[in-house]
Amino acid sequence: MRKGILSMTAAAAAMTLGLAACGGESGDSSAQSGGAPAETKAAGKIGVILPDSKSSARWETADRKYLEEAFKSAGVAYDIQNAQGDKTQFQTIADQMITSGATVLMIVNLDSGTGKAVLDKAKAQGVATIDYDRLTLNGGASYYVSFDNTKVGVLQGEGLVKCLTDKKADKPIVAELNGSPTDNNATLFKNGYDSVLKPKYDAGEYVKGPDQSVPDWDNAQAGTIFEQMLTEQPKIAGVLAANDGLGNAAITVLKKNNLNGKVPVTGQDATVQGLQNILAGDQCMTVYKAIKKEADAAAKLAIALAKGEKPTATGTVKDSESNADVPAVLLEPQAIFFDTVKDVVADGYVTKEDLCTGEFAAKCTEAGIS
Numbered sequence: 555m556r557k558g559i560l561s562m563t564a565a566a567a568a569m570t571l572g573l574a575a576c577g578g579e580s581g582d583s584s585a586q587s588g589g590a591p592a593e594t595k596a597a598g599k600i601g602v603i604l605p606d607s608k609s610s611a612r613w614e615t616a617d618r619k620y621l622e623e624a625f626k627s628a629g630v631a632y633d634i635q636n637a638q639g640d641k642t643q644f645q646t647i648a649d650q651m652i653t654s655g656a657t658v659l660m661i662v663n664l665d666s667g668t669g670k671a672v673l674d675k676a677k678a679q680g681v682a683t684i685d686y687d688r689l690t691l692n693g694g695a696s697y698y699v700s701f702d703n704t705k706v707g708v709l710q711g712e713g714l715v716k717c718l719t720d721k722k723a724d725k726p727i728v729a730e731l732n733g734s735p736t737d738n739n740a741t742l743f744k745n746g747y748d749s750v751l752k753p754k755y756d757a758g759e760y761v762k763g764p765d766q767s768v769p770d771w772d773n774a775q776a777g778t779i780f781e782q783m784l785t786e787q788p789k790i791a792g793v794l795a796a797n798d799g800l801g802n803a804a805i806t807v808l809k810k811n812n813l814n815g816k817v818p819v820t821g822q823d824a825t826v827q828g829l830q831n832i833l834a835g836d837q838c839m840t841v842y843k844a845i846k847k848e849a850d851a852a853a854k855l856a857i858a859l860a861k862g863e864k865p866t867a868t869g870t871v872k873d874s875e876s877n878a879d880v881p882a883v884l885l886e887p888q889a890i891f892f893d894t895v896k897d898v899v900a901d902g903y904v905t906k907e908d909l910c911t912g913e914f915a916a917k918c919t920e921a922g923i924s
Contacts (some may be wrong), residue, residue: 573695597633598657598860602686603647603672605662606639609734609771610799610823613662616763616845616903617687624853630860639770641668648672658859660684660852664770665736666875685880686852689738692875696859697867698882698918699852701843702738707746709841709889710794710820715750717818717838717893718792726791727763729783731776731804733796735767738874743796743822751794754826762789768800776803784811793819796842798828802917805836824890824898826908832892833909833917843896851883896923 602621604613618634625632633651638646641664652661652675659676661684663669669690673683676695685695718726728751733740754760764783768776776799784790784807793808795801801821808814818838821828831837858865867881890898899906910918 556899566755572830585627597630597857598862599633599655600625600658600660600856601648601651602632602634602655602660602856603644603645603651603662604634604636605664606690607636608639608773609829610797611825612823612845616664617849620846621853624759624850625857628853628857630857637664639664641665644668648675652676652681656681658856659686660686660856661690662686663688663690665734666693666738667736669693684852684856687739687848688869689873689880691738691873693873694876694878695880697855697865698857698871698880699848700739700882700884701848701887702884703742704746704749706841706843706887707743707748708750709746709887710743710796710839711747711750712821713839713841713889714747714792714794714818714820715754717820721818723791723919725759725761727761727781727787727789728792728794729763729790729804730765730788731780731783731793731795731800732765732767732768733800734771736769737771740767740771740796747794747820760792763790768796771797771799773799773803776800776805780783780804781807784808791817793817795820797822798825798831798837799823801837802827802831803839805831808836824903825918826904829890829895829898829904829909830914832890832895833914833921835892839847840890841888842903844885844888844900844901844903846903847885851885855883892921895921899923 607614635647637647644664659681661669661672670693673690673693676683683695685698687700689698732744755762764787766779768779776843780803793804795804798821801819804819805814808817814836821837821840824840824842828840855865867883869882869884870879871882873880898904908922
């Protein structure tokens with residue numbers, strides 16, 4: 555698996571943007587700071603709007619950190635804020651950033667409607683735009699940087715099949731706990747895992763159970779939804795949960811019914827909680843997305859735009875609403891099981907100190923985490 559992650563690094567490097575060589579501009583910047591030093595033409599200011607800190611810990615623990623590191627290293631002014639799931643606040647932050655002189659705006663939309671309104675306003679003011687992680691449908695962003703999200707779903711579907719096969723499950727009833735219906739990524743994830751599961755349903759190998767989306771990726775709602783699923787169909791034998799937060803919500807319900815570890819549950823994001831659930835045997839797999847590579851690719855693009863360059867992307871994605879081809883960088887995700895949790899630690903995404911606490915110390919040793 556370590557080899558797989560190294561291969562992913564090479565693949566990401568190969569797919570990274572073909573940027574024109576950057577000039578010698580540099581300077582100290584922060585969320586409140588000014589611009590580059592006087593001896594060179596000052597670069598513009600980069601605004602970044604993250605979606606929340608509730609649906610996934612990654613936005614504050616990983617994305618913010620890696621983007622800040624990249625911007626500071628390049629010496630460009632930046633402002634990173636989190637809308638905390640509030641669509642009105644999302645638009646207010648965007649207005650403030652544009653008014654305060656942002657020349658590049660990078661967003662992770664809360665939904666395509668809000669995202670489009672923000673992108674339209676930015677473009678009207680001559681601000682370059684980047685969709686980060688989530689594509690804003692019909693938004694017309696200049697660039698899109700993310701992972702291959704359909705592949706993420708395929709890995710989840712294949713992971714659940716592997717876990718059910720390992721348990722020798724016979725015609726298992728599978729519940730699908732999908733992400734937010736307003737998030738295009740959730741649609742892509744579902745397209746991916748359904749491409750794996752539907753043939754199983756059609757062949758009579760699996761039984762399609764409850765299938766429901768979770769508004770706003772809300773973990774509390776996910777718990778309520780899954781509890782209803784299990785009440786209606788007590789013989790659920792596998793759960794395709796679209797990320798680690800939703801997976802943990804399902805696991806919490808399964809624990810109340812003494813079914814944790816017996817019913818395989820998937821996830822995504824390789825959060826500390828998700829990885830600990832895998833170590834405990836309550837979650838069968840997650841999907842690791844090397845956020846640093848995603849943040850670095852997006853930051854490189856934003857920095858070039860802030861310096862007045864016109865970078866090009868080597869790939870495109872099709873906007874399903876506008877039918878436009880959006881210049882894009884898509885990185886490769888990786889499936890993680892018990893025996894490869896150590897690779898996420900070795901890659902520096904989570905630390906042994908955070909992961910291997912208390913009851914998980916012995917499991918970390920068993921999993922080869924040193």
